[in-house]
Amino acid sequence: MKIILATSNKGKVKEIKELWSEYEVVPYSELIEEFEIVEDAHTFKDNALLKARAVYKALGDKEAIVIADDSGISVDILKGEPGIYSARYAGAGASDKDNLYKLIKSVKDMGVISTPAHYTAAIAIIYKEKEYSVHGWMYGDVINETRGEKGFGYDPMFIPSGYNKTVAELDANIKSKLSHRSKALSLAKVIIESVQL
Numbered sequence: 001m002k003i004i005l006a007t008s009n010k011g012k013v014k015e016i017k018e019l020w021s022e023y024e025v026v027p028y029s030e031l032i033e034e035f036e037i038v039e040d041a042h043t044f045k046d047n048a049l050l051k052a053r054a055v056y057k058a059l060g061d062k063e064a065i066v067i068a069d070d071s072g073i074s075v076d077i078l079k080g081e082p083g084i085y086s087a088r089y090a091g092a093g094a095s096d097k098d099n100l101y102k103l104i105k106s107v108k109d110m111g112v113i114s115t116p117a118h119y120t121a122a123i124a125i126i127y128k129e130k131e132y133s134v135h136g137w138m139y140g141d142v143i144n145e146t147r148g149e150k151g152f153g154y155d156p157m158f159i160p161s162g163y164n165k166t167v168a169e170l171d172a173n174i175k176s177k178l179s180h181r182s183k184a185l186s187l188a189k190v191i192i193e194s195v196q197l
Helices: 010-019 044-059 083-088 096-109 172-178 180-195
Strands: 002-005 024-027 065-075 114-127 130-143 158-160
Touching (some): 010 180, 044 065, 044 130, 065 083, 065 096, 096 130, 130 180, 172 180
Parallel strands (some): 002 065
Antiparallel strands (some): 130 158
8 A cells, every 4th residue: 555745854854754664654845846835724634634735636646645743842831832933943944953942942041951842743645536534643841952862843841751861872672662643643544444345
């Protein structure tokens, strides 16, 4: 079964391919020319649906299974920032590192070393013109420094509940059990397998 990802984010593509190794997972940019998708909705779910719809329409294949992920980190002390703006927290065209260091600065500016936060992943699925969506969460704390070399995005500053290491310090198999994206993907898999019957 071929799953088309409505993203070209290398970190997300790699993670989803690893978690769904039983499927053929292909970023849409390998099938059609990459194009800009404006993410102007107010929730992770609605932004994921925007991306999935845009790619599904551009492909023009009603039998295609398109999934899109919108995810981010929300920090309690910052009133939920960066939230849906996680990928562009440091401005349009910002790199993962730019966003990471801006969030570290924001946490430091609040005068704390560590503070509660959570990751959210919303996954939208479109197949045969029907739309589905699921969510996954990972709770823990962010710290005002980076630790570890694994993962991507905000992983070097996020410590999951029950652990004393950042996600960037944890083994990949532990991350795959804890991650917001893996939780959402396991629910998405149930939907995909049920609609494929």
